[in-house]
Amino acid sequence: MENALKECFSRAQEAEVTLEFDIPEKDFNNAGKGSSEVKNLLKRLGVESDILRRIAVASYEAEINVAAHSKGGKMMSLIYDDMIHIKFEDMGPGIGDIAQAMIPGFSTADDLVRELGFGAGLGLPNIQRNSDALHISSEAGESTLVEFLIFFT
Amino acid sequence: MSDINYFHAIQILEDNCTGCTACVRVCPTEAIRVRDGKATIDTNRCVDCGNCVAVCKFHAIIPSSDPLDIIHKFKYKIAIISSSFFGQFTEDISYGVAKQAVLELGFDEVAEEAMVTEFMIGMIRDYIRANRDKRPTLSSNCPAVVRLIQVQYPALLPNLFHQEAPMSILTRFLRDKVAQREKLSESEIGIFLIVPCVAHVTAVHQPEGAYKHLQDGAFSTGMIYGKVREIVKRIQNDPKDIDTYPQGLTWALSGVQADLVDCEDIRALSVNGVENVMDILSKVEDHYLDQYDYIVLRSCTNGCVGGCLNVENPFVAMSRIKKMIKEGESKDINVDELEALYAKGDFAVVPLTPRPIMELDKDIKHAIKKMKRINEFLTMLPGLNCSACGSPTCYALAEDIVQGKATIDDCVILLKRQNKDDDED
Numbered sequence: 355m356e357n358a359l360k361e362c363f364s365r366a367q368e369a370e371v372t373l374e375f376d377i378p379e380k381d382f383n384n385a386g387k388g389s390s391e392v393k394n395l396l397k398r399l400g401v402e403s404d405i406l407r408r409i410a411v412a413s414y415e416a417e418i419n420v421a422a423h424s425k426g427g428k429m430m431s432l433i434y435d436d437m438i439h440i441k442f443e444d445m446g447p448g449i450g451d452i453a454q455a456m457i458p459g460f461s462t463a464d465d466l467v468r469e470l471g472f473g474a475g476l477g478l479p480n481i482q483r484n485s486d487a488l489h490i491s492s493e494a495g496e497s498t499l500v501e502f503l504i505f506f507t
Numbered sequence: 508m509s510d511i512n513y514f515h516a517i518q519i520l521e522d523n524c525t526g527c528t529a530c531v532r533v534c535p536t537e538a539i540r541v542r543d544g545k546a547t548i549d550t551n552r553c554v555d556c557g558n559c560v561a562v563c564k565f566h567a568i569i570p571s572s573d574p575l576d577i578i579h580k581f582k583y584k585i586a587i588i589s590s591s592f593f594g595q596f597t598e599d600i601s602y603g604v605a606k607q608a609v610l611e612l613g614f615d616e617v618a619e620e621a622m623v624t625e626f627m628i629g630m631i632r633d634y635i636r637a638n639r640d641k642r643p644t645l646s647s648n649c650p651a652v653v654r655l656i657q658v659q660y661p662a663l664l665p666n667l668f669h670q671e672a673p674m675s676i677l678t679r680f681l682r683d684k685v686a687q688r689e690k691l692s693e694s695e696i697g698i699f700l701i702v703p704c705v706a707h708v709t710a711v712h713q714p715e716g717a718y719k720h721l722q723d724g725a726f727s728t729g730m731i732y733g734k735v736r737e738i739v740k741r742i743q744n745d746p747k748d749i750d751t752y753p754q755g756l757t758w759a760l761s762g763v764q765a766d767l768v769d770c771e772d773i774r775a776l777s778v779n780g781v782e783n784v785m786d787i788l789s790k791v792e793d794h795y796l797d798q799y800d801y802i803v804l805r806s807c808t809n810g811c812v813g814g815c816l817n818v819e820n821p822f823v824a825m826s827r828i829k830k831m832i833k834e835g836e837s838k839d840i841n842v843d844e845l846e847a848l849y850a851k852g853d854f855a856v857v858p859l860t861p862r863p864i865m866e867l868d869k870d871i872k873h874a875i876k877k878m879k880r881i882n883e884f885l886t887m888l889p890g891l892n893c894s895a896c897g898s899p900t901c902y903a904l905a906e907d908i909v910q911g912k913a914t915i916d917d918c919v920i921l922l923k924r925q926n927k928d929d930d931e932d
Contacts, residue, residue, distance in 0.1 A: 370875045371882070390789065399874040400866035403662030403792075410793040435872050506871065 359487045362437065362503050369432035369439070371395070377420045377427050377442075382470050385421035388429045389413035396438070401506050408484040409438060409504050415477045416442045416500055422467045424498065437486075441501040450494040456482065513550040516571050516708035516725075517560060521545050523567035528894040530559035530568055535781045536658060536864065540907070541897035552864045554654035555706040556781045556806045557815035570705045570816055573724040575731065578613055581697025581723065583689055585681055586614045587674050590621045590759035591703040591811040592728055593831060594824030600739055602831055603749045608738040609701065610749075612731060618681060621755025623673045626842040628767050630849055634668060635773055635800050641666050643776075643791065643799040648672040648758075650710035651806035652784060653859065657715070660788045661861030669716070671854045673758060674700055674707075678721045679853065680845060697723045701731065703759075703814025704807060716856035727816035753835030756828050761810035763829075765803040774798065779805040779813065867906070881905045888918055895919040 373395065375388030393410045401409075413429070420427045420442050427444025449455050455462075456478050463473025478500075482488050485502035492498035526544040538552035539559060546567065548559075559568045578584045586609055596605050610617045635644045647653050647668040656663050671679070678698050686693050700711055702725050711725040757763040765777035776799045778787045784804050790796050807813030812828065813821035848854060867881075868874040884905035891901070896917040898904040907913035916922065 371878055393789075393793075395878070397865040398867050399871055399878060400863075400869065401871070407662065407792060407794065414793060414795075433875070435875055 359503070362487065363439065363489055363501060365432075365434070365439075367434070369434055371433040373431040373433070375417075375429045377417055377429055377444075379421065379424065379426040380466065381421055382418075382472075385417050386414055388431075389417050392431050392438075392440070395433070399433075405504065405506055409440075412481045412484040412502055412504065413440050415480045416440070416502075418472055419477045419500070420444050422463055422472050427497075436507065437503055437505045439501065439503050441499065443499050444497055446495065446497050448494045448496040448498055449490070449492040452490055452492060513553070514709060514713040515548065515550060515553050515555055516705040516712070517548065517553070517555065517557075518569050518571045519546055519548065520567050520569060523565045525565055525567070526897070527565070528897065529562045529564070531894050531897065531899050533558040533562045534899065535785060536655070537899050537903055539899075540912070541894075542913075551862065552658060554651050554658060554806075555704075555709045556651040556655070557705045558781065560705060561815045570708065570727055570729075572702070572708045572727040572730055572816070573699075575612065575726060575734075577724050578697055578699060582695040583616070583685060583691055583697070584614045585616045585618060585685065585696065585698045586610070586612070586701055586726075587618045587620060587677050587681075587698065587722075588701045589674070589703050589707070589728070589811060589814075590619070590624075590756045590828070591814060591817060591824065592701055593756060594759065594812050594828040595728060595732065595817055595819045596739075596827075598827065598830075600743065601746065602751045602753065602835065604739055604743055604746050605735065606751060607742060607747055607749050608735045609731070611738050611742070612734060614699075616681075616685070618677055619752055619755065620673045620677070620758055621752040621837075622840055623676055623842075623845065624752075624755035624758045625840070626845050627673050627676075627758070628764075629842075630670060630854070631668065631768050631801065632770065632773060634670060635768075639800075643796060644668050644801050645791070646764075646801070646803045646805075647856075647859075649706065649805045649807075649811075650715070651704070651706035651781070652804045653715055654706070654862070655781070655784065655806070656788065657859060657862040658864045659785070660792055661863055662792055663788060664859050664861060666791070667859055669856050669858065670849075671717070671856060675714075675717065675721050676845065676854055680848065684844075699723055700725045701728060702726070703728050703811050703817045705815065706806065707814075708816075716859050718857060728814070729816045729818055732818050750838040751835060752837045752840070753831045754837040756832055759811045759828055760825055761803045761805040763832075764810070765801070768801050768803070773800045775801040775803065777803045779810050780808050781806045867910075877909050880909045884908050884915065887915065887921070889920040891920060893920070 424444035430441045432439040458479040461473045467473045486505050487503040489501050524545045526541045528541050531539045536552045538549045560570050593602050645666045682693055700722055708725040711722045761779045762777045765775040769775040778784055808821045809825045812824040867877040888901040896904050898907050
């Protein structure tokens with residue numbers, strides 16, 4: 355990854371607006387509310403609709419991922435005047451093979467998740483396709499951090 | 508903010524308004540505020556859904572439609588009746604009698620929205636197949652939905668079905684045809700709609716996307732209902748033979764309309780009720796409903812039968828219309844002329860433009876500043892969303908304060924707490 359992009363993941367400058375949401379394990383009634391709030395806030399800031407759509411898709415997928423695969427976690431949105439940085443941190447159990455998880459169609463979703471219409475194995479690929487930069491850190495048995503950047507222009 | 512003055516077919520009678528805030532809480536676009544004890548509507552935000560008209564218990568928010576006597580300004584008078592109209596009568600009053608009664612209000616000719624339903628279904632299917640790149644196509648017949656998309660979901664404007672609605676198609680067609688047949692100039696013919704909702708009244712007076720002014724006025728079902736019932740009493744025992752189009756009445760029911768468009772290569776979804784419509788539009792925005800080719804969106808419960816200017820309950824009206832569709836037989840209509848006009852592009856509308864209301868500021872840096880100030884005020888406010896201040900929620904009040912339209916002293920709860928503190932001192 356380019357250094358300039360890397361720097362964006364750890365900007366010294368504080369975010370202008372931050373939003374935080376809890377994502378409880380397997381709570382599909384509420385999963386999606388965090389990304390929907392973020393979308394509404396960005397609409398108020400006048401972010402262009404095409405970019406808004408990409409943010410909405412990427413954050414929704416990531417939110418569902420946390421609800422479906424982890425023991426719960428949180429979503430933190432850092433909004434700057436030129437970009438949004440969204441971090442999803444969960445309480446495990448971690449991704450064993452990140453490269454495999456990135457393959458479209460690959461999924462470890464259990465029966466409950468599939469029954470609800472999720473688990474098609476397109477979550478991470480969709481996040482990658484819609485974001486300007488994606489960073490994942492995880493290990494089996496550990497917590498997972500999925501974070502991505504989307505620029506407003 | 509926009510410089511256009513938006514017309515709305517809703518009127519507030521200040522003398523009747525008690526400032527109760529019921530309307531403030533049901534407005535889907537947060538367009539209403541109570542200030543100085545009276546409700547006011549932000550004309551940029553209002554989409555004419557009619558929720559406030561339906562909820563007001565004090566007759567302070569009333570629909571405005573045209574007075575019936577304006578028809579006499581024209582030599583030849585035509586009424587076009589919305590399909591939902593025929594669900595408003597008890598079952599002892601036949602479809603034909605109800606239609607004849609409208610004619611006897613003083614019209615020379617009565618047409619029905621239902622006459623072009625079959626043509627519309629064909630046109631919608633054709634349009635969907637030609638515009639697969641803008642999937643899903645969103646229905647544009649409900650003027651409240653069109654306006655809602657303009658103000659809150661502008662990204663979806665290209666998805667709207669960019670052709671005229673059935674009553675406007677009929678208007679164009681009849682004006683031409685009747686002028687020739689009766690040897691009249693187009694301006695001597697008055698064409699009026701009988702409509703179930705305020706959004707349709709607004710659309711007649713300020714159409715979105717129309718290339719030219721179409722109708723000469725709109726009358727609400729509720730307003731003419733009393734007179735129609737009187738005439739019905741008189742003619743019921745000696746009805747004339749009159750053409751009816753029961754199979755076309757499906758247009759009044761959003762669910763049935765979606766079923767009709769649905770076919771082998773077109774998957775259709777039906778949604779009604781403004782809250783449901785907003786939820787679905789938000790999902791379409793995020794591409795979660797891309798599996799659909801067509802979505803029928805109606806702001807009122809069950810579709811046009813739920814319009815706030817109707818007199819019958821939307822479920823009862825729906826059941827009656829379904830019965831008519833099942834039992835009746837439509838007169839055949841030759842749609843060749845309509846097909847030809849469609850092929851010529853005569854029914855196309857001007858690309859619909861956004862009317863954004865969501866942005867706090869044109870400049871994102873200023874918008875962020877405002878957002879921060881809103882959040883500051885929000886932490887001070889009690890978070891009860893009680894609307895007692897006259898804004899729908901604490902968030903809306905915080906935004907009103909930042910936009911200079913209210914002050915923190917408008918919060919009744921804070922004022923009460925302050926008085927209590929003062930008393931204790």
